[in-house]
Amino acid sequence: MSGRYGYVLFHTSAAAFRAEKAAREPGASGNRPSTGARLVPTPRALSSDCGVSLRFDLGEAGAGDAERAMRALLDARGIPFDRIAEA
Amino acid sequence: MGGDDRIVYLDNAATSWPKPAGVADAMAAFLRDSGGNPGRSGHRLSIAAGRVVAEARDAVAEALGVGDPLRVAFAANATAAINAALFGVLRPGDLVVADGMAHNAVARPLTELGRMGVSVKWIRCGRDGSIDLAHAEKLVRGTGGRAARMLVVTHGSNVCGSLAPLGELAGVAARHGATMLVDAAQTAGIEDLGLDSLGDAMVAFTGHKAMLGPGGTGGLAFSRGADIGRVRPLVRGGTGSASDSEDQPAFMPDRLEAGTANGPGLAGLAAGLGWIAGNGGRGAIRDRELRLTEALVSGIAALPGAAVYGPEPGRPRCAVMSFTLAGWSCSELALALDERYGVLCRVGLHCAPRAHRVLGTFPDGTARFAPGPFTTEADVERAIGALAELAAEGGRA
Numbered sequence: 001m002s003g004r005y006g007y008v009l010f011h012t013s014a015a016a017f018r019a020e021k022a023a024r025e026p027g028a029s030g031n032r033p034s035t036g037a038r039l040v041p042t043p044r045a046l047s048s049d050c051g052v053s054l055r056f057d058l059g060e061a062g063a064g065d066a067e068r069a070m071r072a073l074l075d076a077r078g079i080p081f082d083r084i085a086e087a
Numbered sequence: 088m089g090g091d092d093r094i095v096y097l098d099n100a101a102t103s104w105p106k107p108a109g110v111a112d113a114m115a116a117f118l119r120d121s122g123g124n125p126g127r128s129g130h131r132l133s134i135a136a137g138r139v140v141a142e143a144r145d146a147v148a149e150a151l152g153v154g155d156p157l158r159v160a161f162a163a164n165a166t167a168a169i170n171a172a173l174f175g176v177l178r179p180g181d182l183v184v185a186d187g188m189a190h191n192a193v194a195r196p197l198t199e200l201g202r203m204g205v206s207v208k209w210i211r212c213g214r215d216g217s218i219d220l221a222h223a224e225k226l227v228r229g230t231g232g233r234a235a236r237m238l239v240v241t242h243g244s245n246v247c248g249s250l251a252p253l254g255e256l257a258g259v260a261a262r263h264g265a266t267m268l269v270d271a272a273q274t275a276g277i278e279d280l281g282l283d284s285l286g287d288a289m290v291a292f293t294g295h296k297a298m299l300g301p302g303g304t305g306g307l308a309f310s311r312g313a314d315i316g317r318v319r320p321l322v323r324g325g326t327g328s329a330s331d332s333e334d335q336p337a338f339m340p341d342r343l344e345a346g347t348a349n350g351p352g353l354a355g356l357a358a359g360l361g362w363i364a365g366n367g368g369r370g371a372i373r374d375r376e377l378r379l380t381e382a383l384v385s386g387i388a389a390l391p392g393a394a395v396y397g398p399e400p401g402r403p404r405c406a407v408m409s410f411t412l413a414g415w416s417c418s419e420l421a422l423a424l425d426e427r428y429g430v431l432c433r434v435g436l437h438c439a440p441r442a443h444r445v446l447g448t449f450p451d452g453t454a455r456f457a458p459g460p461f462t463t464e465a466d467v468e469r470a471i472g473a474l475a476e477l478a479a480e481g482g483r484a
């Protein structure tokens with residue numbers, strides 16, 4: 001664990017649950033984020049919303065790789081999201 | 088046949104029964120183990136509840152042929168979904184065209200919209216419940232350059248089991264720029280609707296019939312080609328999203344899902360659809376139910392004094408059939424079938440007076456048999472045998 005997290009913010013929790021399922025499917029995609037993604041309350045610093053976000057480990061190697069993998073997964077599944085942020 | 092408490096349940100068109108055992112188990116598990124509010128809070132019970140709702144949404148999308156589950160909005164039942172579609176899209180001055188087999192879930196909202204200045208036209212249907220496609224084309228084309236805004240189609244008749252040709256009707260709608268609303272209360276979960284292939288279309292579905300879920304579940308699903316933005320939400324309120332705004336979110340499914348979801352119900356719905364997938368799939372279940380329906384049609388038609396209404400054998404249909412027995416009023420027939428033979432059915436007008444006018448059975452109505460996935464050939468034989476005895480008695484009007 002690097003202690004650095006990325007957060008996928010969604011407009012609707014229905015998309016967040018789809019994303020969580022996709023990220024947790026074993027071996028679903030070569031682009032699958034490598035760390036245990038999970039739904040958490042959206043950090044207050046990122047949004048005033050009451051919803052959930054998909055948190056994932058940004059890893060040691062470079063935050064860009066993990067974020068790119070997450071974007072690729074969401075795009076491949078057609079799951080709409082608001083943005084990806086770091087906190 | 089007396090002295091046997093066994094029930095022959097032939098009222099699956101009203102609601103399916105029994106449900107697969109997993110349905111009640113899933114509902115109890117939801118209340119016991121994941122009882123948070125789905126999609127609201129971020130704690131473990133809320134997230135567990137949200138996963139259950141997401142599972143139901145995925146399963147419904149698959150059942151309806153919708154590629155993107157986010158185009159499925161849950162509602163209390165098919166009626167609520169139909170109202171959401173009709174009142175959400177139609178405005179005074181619009182033309183809406185519907186078929187003559189419509190249930191009151193369609194006819195009553197359209198009657199009210201007619202009072203509000205929407206022009207409502209009805210497609211002719213044959214005595215077998217079949218839709219007159221040429222008449223549909225003419226009505227949807229409209230007059231004076233004003234085509235219909237919406238074509239409303241009863242996919243499977245809840246009275247006689249006639250099945251509308253969705254692909255051809257989607258073509259009619261597309262040629263004139265209309266959106267199509269399909270009332271799939273009798274067919275969603277068992278027929279291949281292929282919603283994404285129907286152009287600009289919506290499907291109103293219920294969860295408690297062929298999908299084998301509990302009452303209080305259903306919804307409105309949109310095809311890939313549908314313009315969801317023109318559906319003005321009827322119900323507005325909390326969604327767990329965009330909470331800084333007092334406007335209803337524009338995005339799906341929150342746009343049409345204000346208020347807390349029916350978590351226990353949707354848990355049961357997911358279990359019902361899961362049972363179908365694990366027991367041969369909807370095609371196998373449909374084929375079996377249709378064989379039982381055809382056996383009911385031929386067996387009852389052969390009885391003295393019996394009249395069967397609806398599609399001829401071999402014509403497209405769903406697992407619903409209607410009949411009358413000479414000398415017997417529908418209510419007396421239902422009572423005798425229930426009390427003396429344990430055969431449960433629905434009689435009367437089935438909330439579809441317009442369809443009964445088409446069939447020529449208004450206002451007396453019919454008796455309706457609708458087998459389900461747990462109906463056996465022995466059940467069908469028992470029902471036909473009961474009717475044979477009642478026919479021989481000569482009736483009780």
